[in-house]
Amino acid sequence: MKEDEKSFLSxxxxxxxxxxxxxxxxxxxxxxxxxxALRAQAGSFWAMCMDPQLAAEITLQPIRRFGFDVAVIFSDxxxxxxxxxxxxxxxxxxxxxxxxxxxxxxxxxxxxVWRHRLEPTYETIGRVRTQLPRGVALLGFxxxxxxxxxxxxxxxxxxxxxxxxxxxxxxxxxxxxxxxxVGDCVAQHLITQIEAGADAVQIFxxxxxxxPDEAYSNWVVQPTRKVIDTVRKTHPQAKIIGFPRAxxxxxxxxxxxxxxxxxxxxxxxxxxxWLLDFSRxxxxxxxxxxxxxxxxxxxxRKGVARILQEMRGKRFVFNLGHGVLPxxxxxxxxxxxxxxxxxx
Numbered sequence: 001m002k003e004d005e006k007s008f009l010s011x012x013x014x015x016x017x018x019x020x021x022x023x024x025x026x027x028x029x030x031x032x033x034x035x036x037a038l039r040a041q042a043g044s045f046w047a048m049c050m051d052p053q054l055a056a057e058i059t060l061q062p063i064r065r066f067g068f069d070v071a072v073i074f075s076d077x078x079x080x081x082x083x084x085x086x087x088x089x090x091x092x093x094x095x096x097x098x099x100x101x102x103x104x105x106x107x108x109x110x111x112x113v114w115r116h117r118l119e120p121t122y123e124t125i126g127r128v129r130t131q132l133p134r135g136v137a138l139l140g141f142x143x144x145x146x147x148x149x150x151x152x153x154x155x156x157x158x159x160x161x162x163x164x165x166x167x168x169x170x171x172x173x174x175x176x177x178x179x180x181x182v183g184d185c186v187a188q189h190l191i192t193q194i195e196a197g198a199d200a201v202q203i204f205x206x207x208x209x210x211x212p213d214e215a216y217s218n219w220v221v222q223p224t225r226k227v228i229d230t231v232r233k234t235h236p237q238a239k240i241i242g243f244p245r246a247x248x249x250x251x252x253x254x255x256x257x258x259x260x261x262x263x264x265x266x267x268x269x270x271x272x273x274w275l276l277d278f279s280r281x282x283x284x285x286x287x288x289x290x291x292x293x294x295x296x297x298x299x300x301r302k303g304v305a306r307i308l309q310e311m312r313g314k315r316f317v318f319n320l321g322h323g324v325l326p327x328x329x330x331x332x333x334x335x336x337x338x339x340x341x342x343x344x
Contacts, residue, residue, distance in 0.1 A: 008069045008137040009199055011283055011315055012239040012262055019308070020316045022340050023070035023139070024293075024333070025265075026323030027062040031330060034061050045090045049076050050120045056127035063136060065330070066337050070137045070317075071128060073193070075121050077143030077204055080185055081152055083114040100155035100163070104177040114185050115192065122196040129197035137200060140193030144205035144244075145183040145223035152178070161207055168219060179223045187230035190240075194231075200239035202265070203227065208255075209246025209267075216251055220244055221258050228260040241265055241285060245322065249274060256282040268321030272310045285317040288336075290325050296332035304339045312344075 008021040029035055035058060042048045048055060058074040078096045082088045085108035086098045101107065108114070125140060132138060143151075146164070153167050154160035168175040190201045208220045224242060231238050243265035244255050256264050256278070263283030266275065268290075275284050292303045307318065318340055324333070 006069070006135055006137045006199065008139075008317060009239065011317055012200055012241075014283070014315060016313050016315055018312060018344075019341050020311065020318045021069035021137075022318040022337060023068045023072060024062075024320050024324050025072075027066075027068060027072065027333075028058045028074050029324055030326040031324055031328040031333075032061055032065070033330075034065075045076075046088065049074065049079065052120050052123035052127055055120070055124040056131070059124065059128045060131060062333075063133065066333055067133075068136070068337070070139050071132055072139045072141065072202075073121065073125055073128065073198070075124070075141070077141075077148065077206075078151065079118055079121060080143055080148050080182065080189065083117040083185055083189070084108050084182070085113075086152065095156070096151065097156045098152065101152040101178065102167075103174060104181045107178075107181055109181060109184075111188055114188060118189055118192070121189075122192055125193060125196040125198055138198050139200050139202060140190065140196075140198035141202040141204060142186050142189050142193075144203045144208070144220070144242075145179045145186060145227065146219045147205045147207045148182050148186070149175070149178055149219075150207045152182070161210065164219075165211075165215070168215065176218075179219065180226075183223045183227050184230070187227045190227070190231050190238075191234050194235050194238055200241065200262075201231075202241040202243060203261075205242065205244040208244035208251070209248075211251075213250075216247070217254065220247075220251075221255055224255070224259045224261075232260070239263075241283070243285075252278065253281075263315075263317065265319065266321065270321075272307055275311065276314070279311070279314040279316060283315040283317065284311070285319050287319070287321040290320045290322050290328070293320065293332055293336060294325055294328050296329060296335065300332065300336065301339060304336060308340065 007017045055074040063071050078088045089097050150164040153163035241263040242261040245267050266286040292300045
């Protein structure tokens with residue numbers, strides 16, 4: 001592969017690359033001293049998300065330090081509820097909160113309003129695009145309709161499926177209307193990120209796990225399929241990864257088969273050997289335990305070697321099974337990248 005070719009996009013186009021491209025969820029974050037310095041300057045996490053200059057700088061920090069193959073835009077999935085008219089608050093150590101939603105009629109449904117409120121993200125993408133090293137892909141992202149609905153129904157973060165599940169069971173028509181409106185906003189956000197300069201996009205469905213089969217199909221798979229269909233009507237060649245975290249193995253298979261994604265991110269609970277068959281159907285992304293990255297040393301090296309050996313020659317993107325933890329030593333991240341790129 002030529003030096004300026006983007007290995008990540010090669011994999012997304014169905015070409016196995018050795019060594020595999022690597023990026024990490026939450027690769028820009030609190031474990032980096034340069035991030036913490038900017039965080040102190042900005043005053044709040046949300047302020048950084050809404051400031052394109054700061055967000056662009058944060059996006060580029062891990063690229064400069066580690067040379068990842070992908071720069072993931074610094075933003076947050078809660079920008080969608082904000083675009084829909086909900087006030088979003090971030091509290092230290094507690095995460096996001098907002099006023100709960102009980103009907104789709106409480107949300108703004110005008111696309112021009114969404115575009116205006118989400119403009120900082122698009123400006124950030126434009127700024128990063130002009131500064132990326134050759135060969136580094138730019139990834140945009142958003143939350144999935146189901147995960148966003150769980151936050152909006154509960155009014156807070158965390159594993160708060162209860163409110164959304166009760167709404168979906170008790171008032172399926174009303175809940176479907178919420179998923180439809182949120183999905184429309186999600187699709188428009190992805191389309192505009194691509195038009196702003198993103199090479200690919202990822203849909204995070206953080207609370208996809210633990211749902212019964214019918215609910216998983218109705219609330220996770222089908223709304224995601226609608227989002228992807230909408231994106232592809234405008235951008236037929238768009239490269240899209242889905243991350244339905246903590247799905248069952250059957251759930252991952254259904255998701256890959258029916259949503260239309262190009263690749264599927266998998267969590268730490270997925271057996272690597274099972275991925276050998278799964279990788280015949282889709283690009284696979286994952287799935288080192290974030291706590292192995294915190295641990296470092298022999299344990300991390302063993303985990304990395306196992307994944308590299310078993311996924312060698314497959315359509316595979318190396319990543320974690322979830323995000324980088326705040327107490328991760330930066331030297332462990334640097335070693336991870338060296339291990340992945342070391343000659344076999």
